[in-house]
Amino acid sequence: MNTETQIDKRLARNQRWKARQRYFKDSYTLWRRNHLMVVGTTIIILLLLIALSAPLLATHNPLDQILSDRLLPPTWEHFFGTDSLGRDIFSRVVHGARVTLTIALLVALISTPVGLIIGVLAGYFGGAVDEILMRLSDVFLAFPKLILAIAFAAALGPGVENAIIAIAVANWPSYARLARAETLAVRDNDYIQVIRSMGASNLRIMVGHITPMCLSSIIVRLSLDMGTIILTAAGLGFLGLGAQPPTPEWGLMVSDGRLYLVDQWWVSTLPGFAILIVVMGFNLMGDGIRDILDPHQRQS
């Protein structure tokens, strides 16, 4: 009897492992078939590599001001030229990848757990809890996201940390709604009833058995939102409410170059181009992730 269950366990583990392998293989095939997603993923991997190796790639110190070298056009010495304080724009763009990625990751790390907790609580308990939490999220959804983020950034004071908080404040309600909808869909399933009858606490059910069911749709949503998060951060930087000088933040750099737009076009346009490429990469990847995790696509 005892050995039998042990063998079964090993068999089960083996089968589970096989299934998981199959899943990853299918995902890979779907990924390869979607050319746009390959492009998007490549952009994001490059972005990660650039951010990781920024000090190696940068040809100059991004903060070094050499006033005699101000507003130089792009050359072999300065790939993207120099800005009004004689700083090397290429090095600043490379280091800016770190700033942008940090903002995007931290916003994701703050807003998704908050949304998840609130959404699961609302969906699981229902009734008054649901009503209060969802009205709360309605209030935040009543503002256009950028306006809410700007208002909070202005109120908290300019700076990268506050910009991150402000964007997270504007973002959590959509995750809460999604998590609530997913929770409602699984809450009354038989397996939840079985676990409950076995004596699992509410907390255990929510953390161990409901939250995992919400994760895949939250991940899809988050990957689709990444581009918007970066655009919002850049917009805050551009308005002077996000990262502050001398931080090499892309939106801020676009704003810095506005005065020299006519004669020194590179100061403004090249950092902006970086934003465009990265946001495009995230959007392509997000679309692709949605397609890959979509069960209808998998069957075909």
Added chain:
Amino acid sequence: MLQYLIRRVVTLAITLIGIMVVTFFISLVIPADPLSSIAGPQAPQETVDRLRKLYGFDQPIYIQFGRYANRLAHGDLGTSFQTGRPVLEDIAKYFPATFELATIALFFSIIVGIPLGVLSAVYRNSPIDHFSRVLSLIGVSMPVFWLGLVFLLIFYFKLGWFPEPGRLDIMLIEPERLTGMLLVDSLIALDWEVFFDALKHMFLPAFVLGLYGLAGIARIVRSSMLDVLSQEYIKTARIKGAREFIVLTRHALRNALIPAVTIIGLTYGGLLEGSVLTETIFSWPGLGRYLGTAFLTLDLNAVVGGTMLVALTFCLVNLVVDLLYAFLDPKITLARS
């Protein structure tokens, strides 16, 4: 339908109270002392104290909130520290310019977005489909402020096809202010010179602002058109011998447009957001630029009033969209009642 309407209005009222709380909270956490920006940094302490009393900053929080709610209930948004005028008056002054720009931008994204979506669904995987996909991708990925700058650089500074930022040439005199919308006012005054100049000034900002909406509309029309085209009744219409154009417009597009209504409503919210950045770049004297300046200078009442008004507009647009949706698609109303 009536029941649904009542429920929606009640929810809207609750949301409005919530908006009041959030905006009040924003005004509380502002760390900079608004008094020093009114009185100036070198003001003597007595002046600051007097101002603090005058504006009620010396009262406990719940009393401040009560006063705030009371003021709002009477339609008083307070005075802007920057302009020295009531915020409501400022907003009334700047809103028409934004409304005019946003409407033209939305109009542009609809008249280009819908045909583009239809064409890319009908000619799936053709060059026009790819073109529309790339355009949509760029539209949602483009930083609005950057596109504005690039367009100014190319079309104003280098090519000179479009006039300088602003609403009107400085040599021209604005027509008598009736609606605050230059195009309408100049039409009423039959001042063609002003009308065409205003139109020219509007082109670039409206295009920049509209590109974002265009992307969303084209995308949703394409996918819902694809859905509808695979339906049985489209086959029936074709078998009956209806001309392809009639099938597409009368049978398919009409149904495919229902989801587009939601997107158009959401786009309007996007335009309100985008106007802060676009108006800053194009020196457009609208609500967006007013808000942007207010945020930067921590003009408390203007920030709170402006944010609240934007949220209110956004909520009302959403309400209208929901009602329109129920009206266009009878299935929704039936399902809810």
